Amino acid sequence: MxxxxxxxxxxxxxxxxxxxxxxxxxxxxxxxxxxxxxxxxxGEDISGVMRVVDGDSLALGSRRLRLKGIDAPEIRQRCRRDGFEYGCGIESASYLRGLIGGQGVECKGEGLDRYGRDLVRCAAGGVDLNLAMVRAGQAVAFGDYQGAEAAARDEAAGLWAGEFETPKQWRVIHGGLSEELHAGFATVMALLRQLMSRW
The missing domain is CATH 1.20.5 (Single alpha-helices involved in coiled-coils or other helix-helix interfaces)
Structure with a gap:
């Protein structure tokens, strides 16, 4: 037994x-x-003639793309410079439009944000759009590009020539999409969201 x-x-x-x-x-x-x-x-490549939505967002047909690592003023956002209020959101979008200049835009995907937009790093005519926006003071660093932001601040370029609320602060006060910083755990979550959306 x-x-x-x-x-x-x-x-x-x-x-x-x-x-x-x-x-x-x-x-x-x-x-x-x-x-x-x-x-x-x-590493998905996304390219074509894109429409500027605002200073950190593009559209390719119905597909929405969010420039990763930067945060630009919202279209309705107003800032102050030389004692006067101005439409810094409109200025930022116009600056991005000027950088693109009607050329095709080439982007590299790095996941999706919580709203289903592609998080991308883009270039047009050899110009790194994400970096150029921060360096010109038309956007702030949002998980990346801190060196470019420091240089823009030192030169009082764009937003740094006056007073402004960060786009994130402005959205909290005036309403808008709540966004996660494009770094660290948020980047991992963006990749996982994109993976799950394709299964």
Missing amino acids: RYQTRFARKRRFGWRRYLDLAVAVLAIAGVAFGVGRIEQLA
Whole structure:
């Protein structure tokens, strides 16, 4: 009786070992597939003639793209310079339109934000649009481009020539989309959102 119990236990442990091995292989394959999909989606190329929505957003047909790592004033946002109020949101959008100058825009996708917009880094005519917007003081750093923001502030360029609420502060006060900083855990979540949206 004792021999049979030991034999049954041994046989059960043998099956369990195979089951554990099969589960481990499936888990590793799943992780490898997921990482491959994330890398593929994160590097998606998006290009074409785009419409400027505001200082940090573009549209390609019905597809919305959000310039990653920057935050520009909202279209309705007003700022102060030389003692006068001006439409800094309109100025920022106009500056981005000027950078593009009717050329095709080439973007590299880096996930989706919580609103389903592609988070992108874009260039037009060899100009890095994300960097250029911050460097000109037409947007603030939002998880990236801190060096460009410091240079713009030192030169009192764009927004830094006067007084303004950061776009994030303005949205809290006046209403608008609440956005996560485009860095750290938010970047991982953006990639996961894009992965899940394609499954």
